[in-house]
Amino acid sequence: MMKRLMIAAFAATIGLVASACGGSSEKLYLFNWIYYIPEDVIEDFSKETGIQVIVDSYASNEEMYNKIVGGGDGYDIVVPSGDYVSIMIAEGLLEPIDTSRLANYGNLDPAAVARIGFDPGNRYSVPFMMAAAGVSVNRTKVSGYEHSWSVFDRSDLGGRMTMLDDMREVLGAALKSLGYSVNDPDPAHIEEARRVVERWKPNLVKFDAESFAKSFASGEFWVVQGYAENVFIEYPEARRAEVDFFFPKEGMPMYMDSFCVLRGAKNVERAYAFIDYMLRPDVAARVADYLMLPSPNVPARALMKVEPNYDFDDLARGEFKEDLGREALKLYNDAWRRIRVGN
Amino acid sequence: MRREPGGLYAAPSTIWLTVFFLAPLAIIVAYSFLTPGVRGGVEWKPTLDAYRAIANPTFAKVTLNTILVAIGATAITLLIALPCGYYMARSERQTLLLMLVMIPFWTNFLIRIYAWIAILGNEGFLNDILLALGLVDESVQFLYNRGAVMLVLVYTYLPYAILPLYSTIDKFDFSLLEAARDLGASKLGAITRVLLPNVKGGILTAFLFTFIPIFGAYAVPLLVGGTESYMLGNLIADELTKSRDWPLASAISLVITLVTTIGVLLLLRANGASTLGGAREAKAEPEPAFGGAR
Numbered sequence: 001m002m003k004r005l006m007i008a009a010f011a012a013t014i015g016l017v018a019s020a021c022g023g024s025s026e027k028l029y030l031f032n033w034i035y036y037i038p039e040d041v042i043e044d045f046s047k048e049t050g051i052q053v054i055v056d057s058y059a060s061n062e063e064m065y066n067k068i069v070g071g072g073d074g075y076d077i078v079v080p081s082g083d084y085v086s087i088m089i090a091e092g093l094l095e096p097i098d099t100s101r102l103a104n105y106g107n108l109d110p111a112a113v114a115r116i117g118f119d120p121g122n123r124y125s126v127p128f129m130m131a132a133a134g135v136s137v138n139r140t141k142v143s144g145y146e147h148s149w150s151v152f153d154r155s156d157l158g159g160r161m162t163m164l165d166d167m168r169e170v171l172g173a174a175l176k177s178l179g180y181s182v183n184d185p186d187p188a189h190i191e192e193a194r195r196v197v198e199r200w201k202p203n204l205v206k207f208d209a210e211s212f213a214k215s216f217a218s219g220e221f222w223v224v225q226g227y228a229e230n231v232f233i234e235y236p237e238a239r240r241a242e243v244d245f246f247f248p249k250e251g252m253p254m255y256m257d258s259f260c261v262l263r264g265a266k267n268v269e270r271a272y273a274f275i276d277y278m279l280r281p282d283v284a285a286r287v288a289d290y291l292m293l294p295s296p297n298v299p300a301r302a303l304m305k306v307e308p309n310y311d312f313d314d315l316a317r318g319e320f321k322e323d324l325g326r327e328a329l330k331l332y333n334d335a336w337r338r339i340r341v342g343n
Numbered sequence: 344m345r346r347e348p349g350g351l352y353a354a355p356s357t358i359w360l361t362v363f364f365l366a367p368l369a370i371i372v373a374y375s376f377l378t379p380g381v382r383g384g385v386e387w388k389p390t391l392d393a394y395r396a397i398a399n400p401t402f403a404k405v406t407l408n409t410i411l412v413a414i415g416a417t418a419i420t421l422l423i424a425l426p427c428g429y430y431m432a433r434s435e436r437q438t439l440l441l442m443l444v445m446i447p448f449w450t451n452f453l454i455r456i457y458a459w460i461a462i463l464g465n466e467g468f469l470n471d472i473l474l475a476l477g478l479v480d481e482s483v484q485f486l487y488n489r490g491a492v493m494l495v496l497v498y499t500y501l502p503y504a505i506l507p508l509y510s511t512i513d514k515f516d517f518s519l520l521e522a523a524r525d526l527g528a529s530k531l532g533a534i535t536r537v538l539l540p541n542v543k544g545g546i547l548t549a550f551l552f553t554f555i556p557i558f559g560a561y562a563v564p565l566l567v568g569g570t571e572s573y574m575l576g577n578l579i580a581d582e583l584t585k586s587r588d589w590p591l592a593s594a595i596s597l598v599i600t601l602v603t604t605i606g607v608l609l610l611l612r613a614n615g616a617s618t619l620g621g622a623r624e625a626k627a628e629p630e631p632a633f634g635g636a637r
Binding site: 329 | 384
């Protein structure tokens, strides 16, 4: 999900406001990505069930994790990405979930669920949304390119291309371009990937996860790696056809955000009710419409009113980012540091 | 005999500094000698790994880049600020000019950086003008390089240099310049040998107020810098939030703090007895608005 922005403070304000109004005793504490579930969806849940949802938001997995580990208890539901689901399972932070108690669990795309490696069998997590960063090209400025990571080898586009300031996304892209897994722990492969990024680097104007979408929309950058939702929220609606958003044919890193119940949660029953509500096709469709993303909820797809930024099938080439573990993580960090600092 | 209540008066600032400066500094020192946790934080196993990592040439490169940018940007800032301060001190409309220097502070620092992006971008105002005038055939890449970082840093910290210089020069007795001329000094000689030595304290203050924050710059290189504009501030932030090597981030911060402190002490000493004099000269310095995002 959008790892970004200094809007967390704003989110916290919303959380406060939300918690200030309404006084029903039935409460559920949700710790969620910022701008992930539209407010009216949550309001409707409260109307239907009488459960008041108190929302607090975060802008990155790290932020959420540090807050939970740092003693930020009191939340019932969190929505980590896959790698953090496995981390939190290993650290004993999550309560097992009995998916048979979720009437709508069967709506989830079995093909997507089968690919989950971070929580095989979904014993602790219920998939919510999946997506990936891709490449956006300004068609009016660039032509004659393949839907491949090799677009970043184009030195004629030097000064007009950016990649994310994100270790996993950039090294993942390089690993995929070499035909390796985005979670490859082999030092030789990581080194190879580093060299690929070093080869791309002279053609990149910068590594940017903050303002690339704005600059892409203004015509400043022509080829950017990033999340479709970031790009299209900035791009003028009328000129959307100018944007070619694609996932490279070699594949790409991908994430799945899932609902998890925190160990020691006080409102487990209400958490089940909320997760089941979110799995309902009409609700899942509203969320997907809002995010303009394809839904992993099969019956929801037919109910969507907005054309998503890409098809669910496009994600077939993606590979979930998994927790790397201490050793591989260190290799990735070292490679990324060398790339960023430049030798 | 009545007791001197000075200690009591100083208590709030002493407590403030202890809690919000010394205590965090102590944490940074402690963390820099510990083992990084896998996902951030520290494990309580002492090690010198962080300091070994700093010895790595990669860090030397970032440090060198940071020093170059900081020295360059500070020098340019001072060269622009000196004549500005001089002009303001001699002007009849000091209040108006002071206002003009302060006005940029009314706008958020980040918004002003984005304004520079709008001006200097490939599709920015400056390139639009150059293209319209036919001076260039295609957009000039002004942004995303070291030059852009220095330009925006100079812009950002110019007021911090102008204000102390102005307040020092304002207290300078300009009849001394006339006396120097009367005694045969050239115009330039009078300025370099009479004015400048007398406003040394202001120059030193201006230097410290610009060099130190520029040395720790984070947002400017992040937003207008390119792939090669990485500075120590960015390195610390990335180690803390992305690589999540807190001990390394702490060690780098500590080295910067030490280098800065030693540098300041050396400068003050080089400035000799006039240190305190300098401080006295510049006593009307406006308090800079530190504490905001840099």
